[in-house]
Amino acid sequence: xxxxxxxxxxxxxxxxxxxxxxxxxxxxxxxxxxxxxxxxxxxxxxxxxxxxxxxxxxxxxxxxxxxxxxxxxxxxxxxxxxxxxxxxxxxxxxxxxxxxxxxxxxxxxxxxxxxxxxxxxxxxxxxxxxx
Numbered sequence: 666x667x668x669x670x671x672x673x674x675x676x677x678x679x680x681x682x683x684x685x686x687x688x689x690x691x692x693x694x695x696x697x698x699x700x701x702x703x704x705x706x707x708x709x710x711x712x713x714x715x716x717x718x719x720x721x722x723x724x725x726x727x728x729x730x731x732x733x734x735x736x737x738x739x740x741x742x743x744x745x746x747x748x749x750x751x752x753x754x755x756x757x758x759x760x761x762x763x764x765x766x767x768x769x770x771x772x773x774x775x776x777x778x779x780x781x782x783x784x785x786x787x788x789x790x791x792x793x794x795x796x
Contacts, residue, residue: 668708674701676708684716684793685709698732706740709749716793719753720786737778745777750796752789753782760784 669676674689674697687705689698705717719733733753741749760782779796783789 669701669704671697671701673697676701676705678708678712678714682716682794683714684718685714686718686720688720699736702733702736703740706736710741710745713746715747715749716796717749717751718786718789718793719751721759722754722756722784722786734780737775737780741775741778743775745775748777748779748796749775750793751778751780752793753780754786754789755782755784757784 666678666680667675668678668685672690674687677686677688678684679686685705685708687701689701702719705719708714709717737751781789781792783792
């Protein structure tokens with residue numbers, strides 16, 4: 666079921682796996698990515714969805730980790746009714762950049778949020794299905 670659709674992004678819900686899938690098709694991050702990502706997080710809270718797959722591998726190059734982690738700290742309450750699992754699928758180069766970045770300067774995310782980077786959609790989906 667499609668919950669959000671624009672020229673740059675779509676959010677679909679897959680009830681069998683209780684997973685939202687944010688597919689971003691624009692070649693640069695920016696306002697449209699932030700809007701779609703914020704919309705996905707709001708849907709997770711409003712619909713009590715426990716998993717989010719961010720499909721960013723082919724079309725986006727994030728320059729700052731704050732584009733992914735900052736919204737978790739600012740949009741999600743510190744106490745959640747259930748754990749949330751978010752998997753970001755990025756390119757190999759983006760993965761190395763994100764893993765090499767220092768997380769010390771970012772706001773802490775709620776304790777019930779598990780966020781993980783992957784270079785393979787299959788691995789990301791498997792991780793989400795395990796949780």
